[in-house]
């Protein structure tokens with residue numbers, strides 16, 4: 140059997156023992172959803188013709204929504220549209236696989252758009268990818284295994300993903316041609332994903348009119364530039380009428396954009412928006428704009444302020460088919476950050492919440508890390524005293540997007556348990572009120588349905604994993620103490636004297652940047668309620684204290700521990716916790732198939748080595764700075 144099919148979280152990818160109720164007879168609305176139902180039932184092992192399952196379209200339910208009613212005597216799945224019906228089928232199969240046999244369910248997505256951005260290069264290499272090579276590109280061109288790509292589409296559709304971009308937002312001059320020379324290939328990708336209700340987005344190069352159109356400028360206010368984009372978009376939509384739109388990374392990390400041409404972010408976004416508007420397309424405009432050439436001696440510039448400073452004043456200047464794609468935190472997908480103050484701040488501009496499923500700073504699919512736990516916190520994050528980020532989903536934030544974590548590794552995600560993150564993203568974008576516990580339970584029950592003894596310990600391990608990783612990483616939200624190029628493993632001063640604007644400024648007495656109004660003024664970008672919370676050391680959530688405050692090492696935390704002792708303790712504990720994971724995993728040896736057991740065990744050993752490295756480097760660093768030993772007398776390298 141194809142290895143990747145052995146462990147998918149989809150019930151219908153995972154043949155298992157026959158379930159304890161009769162088989163089913165699908166009926167009603169024929170089409171793709173029907174075929175998926177038949178396929179899924181066969182996979183699960185429900186072949187006998189007995190219970191009737193009726194599929195029906197029912198517009199009243201609303202777009203993308205579904206209803207499932209009935210039980211063993213007969214089941215009806217209704218969809219508000221084709222997509223809703225498909226989601227109903229997947230929702231039914233997933234519940235069935237988890238043992239549910241009676242249904243009275245209405246479900247609809249909170250956010251209309253649930254998107255994955257792939258950072259896949261045309262060479263086949265994935266930027267910040269940890270699961271092998273691209274599923275879309277091979278050797279400088281579009282190249283894929285069709286069956287594998289369909290399986291991938293099914294994995295994504297089953298968790299409600301309805302749009303994907305497949306080329307890196309760092310668009311190279313070759314992949315810029317996906318909308319010109321390679322358009323027939325782009326079209327083929329769109330055709331593969333279309334039946335699954337997934338629309339394609341293309342990442343475009345802002346300088347395309349120069350690169351491919353022979354123009355002398357990409358200036359958004361130049362009529363020839365606008366005409367080039369309009370014509371190009373028209374050609375694209377002729378071939379792919381349902382293209383969702385273009386995603387753009389501009390004025391970001393050495394990429395040109397409107398600002399480098401003396402124009403505003405709104406000028407740039409509207410240029411692209413106007414080209415796709417006649418065809419119903421969107422411009423997804425990324426807000427990851429900051430000065431990546433900062434002088435480390437400059438203590439005035441504060442990188443976390445950048446996105447708000449650039450974009451907030453432009454509220455009201457964007458066309459209505461522009462959506463601003465905002466990273467969840469003001470830094471860059473760190474283990475712990477506050478939410479970006481831009482989220483929810485703009486009244487007139489539709490916003491997108493951008494998350495990262497690929498584990499760039501969170502263990503690179505070698506270390507176990509449950510992103511769902513972090514996302515639950517992100518959704519809980521206050522915008523005001525009465526509004527949380529979650530409340531904006533489906534309203535000001537009607538699109539949730541994440542950077543994908545899959546590649547051509549046989550288990551899709553490198554670390555088998557990292558599938559939990561893909562699964563959690565889709566489910567939480569669909570329903571942000573779901574807790575990490577709920578989605579991880581669902582995922583584990585689907586994935587390990589045939590290995591029931593392993594399910595509970597795996598759920599517990601995965602749930603704990605974010606906290607464990609955080610313990611041995613940079614402390615209390617300070618972030619960034621990573622290896623500067625590949626971002627795995629510790630390098631406490633790696634970014635310290637660099638141009639990237641990410642400084643902890645540790646000296647012998649204190650660490651951190653004062654971001655209150657007495658410092659860089661970053662806190663002032665938040666609603667007064669949130670600002671007040673962060674401004675004061677006493678009310679600032681302790682796990683993020685060093686994001687906002689500069690503190691002496693003898694600062695007393697609420698536990699009574701000093702800051703320094705907290706750093707030592709957590710770093711020792713982190714390693715012990717990983718040892719605990721290994722012991723738990725070893726106790727499951729007889730309860731899991733060998734390949735799964737061995738591959739995860741190997742990853743856990745890598746994680747242990749990483750945790751030890753972090754412990755020793757971080758502890759030594761602070762010991763050397765302060766000369767203060769661990770109160771518990773544990774080994775710190777001098």
Ligand code: GCV
Pocket residue numbers: 258266267308309388427471499
């Ligand atoms: C695609 C971070 C990553 C880059 C990435 C960038 C982005 O800086 O390290 O690899 O580039 O984010 O989100 O655009």
